[in-house]
Amino acid sequence: MKLKGKTALVTGASRGIGWEVALAFAREGADVAISARTEEPLLRLVEQITALQRRATVLVGDVGDEADVLRIVTTAAEELGRIDILCNNAGLLKIGNVDRLSVTDWDQVMRVNARGPFLCSQVVLPYMKSQNYGRIINMSSGAAIRCAAGYAAYSASKAALNALSLTTAIEVADYEILVNAMSPGYLKTAMNPEGTRPAADAVPTAVMLAALPSDGPRGRFFRFEEEMIVIPESPQIDWTN
Template identity: 40%
Template sequence: MFNLEDKTALVTGGNGGIGLGMARGLAQAGARVVIAARNSEKSTAAVEALRALGSDSFALAADVSDEASVQRLVDEAAERCGRLDILVNNAGTTVRKPVDQLALSEWHQVMDTNLTSAFLCCRAAYPHLRKAGGGKIINIGSMMSIFGAPYAPAYGASKGGIVQLTRAMAASWAPDNIQVNAVLPGWIRTELTDGARVQVQGLEDRVNTRTPAGRWGRPEDLAGIAVFLASPASDFVTGTAIPVDGGYSIAA
């Protein structure tokens, strides 16, 4: 039910943080994982880690906010592997400023990296998934898809958009046996949140206090949900947005 042998997964931003945590889970379940990212040094290290788990993995460089680059990425991944079964849209960034201090260029930077990239990757992957007889798309949203923060207007808007894009594609592509779901991570220790702990005073303790699990998440905490949503176990699950946050979003 959770076996991903002979499946090919493309993970954007998969060379670190949540992306690598998910990629590890997919690799352990038997998938060949293709890492898409711009930092070649990190990608090389990520591929070595996945190969150590037995996955015939490799990395491709891409700018996921560029239409032509995305098309080349998806087509090359499918061609080299002979198929494409799973797409994880994880690439993301943020600019921590309130609306009145946010430049238009910064707004576009966040929206293009977080939301437009998912649209481009999904659109490029669709014919390959359909050719394979169906597939799985996992879009990475955020707890900011649920509620707002004064320092993350662009990030929150992009992640809210991820949920709505997920629902639209789930409804559209269900007849093609393509399930599309979103994962909403909470506070996970990554390079992205390292900056938040520095910039947002008292964040470390507030997260620990509010989270019922009593700790920050780790990238490996996302491995299980990735395998579930990528496997036959979730064949009747589509259009959902699943928090993985240790209970942070349900706490009073």
């Protein structure tokens, strides 16, 4: 098992990609803290995780709320003993062209997709630094670099997440803490019902990033090509081309 003896915190775990990733981490031997705004689906996920003989902790809260994040991370660390892996998966999509998108919708998307991972990383990092070990996986999107009409808020939030990933990776370069972003591809989820592949297709990349060796990549953006090949690439873009 690739994650035997490890512990993980997965946000947005009540459905879709977060659910599949949390369950996969447990299958690979990790104890898992799962977080979302709604408790009932998390309790169903706990049943599946404990059936794998792994510990599971349910943490209800809003990743955009500073007090909630502090409680979620602190409780996860206390109940699991440490936090080895953080998967910032919670996400929100609001569609609207720039001249029609409400400020409220813009702020909500940024709050969940950018502020949330920032807050979670900020609170988790002291634990990872103290143990000189950590893996942070930020669930990004191809929309960060391939923009489309109506996706201004979502694309901007994911571009911010990529920048956060790279910056954090640079800041913790003296520790064995590897921070990376990944785009799971065009997957079928409640947020994206028109997706062409199942949410479980995100699992191999997420597990790979969670189990990276100490000399593994950091500050990279992993995305799926149509051929389902995982390709690491820098989130930096040459705007002159």
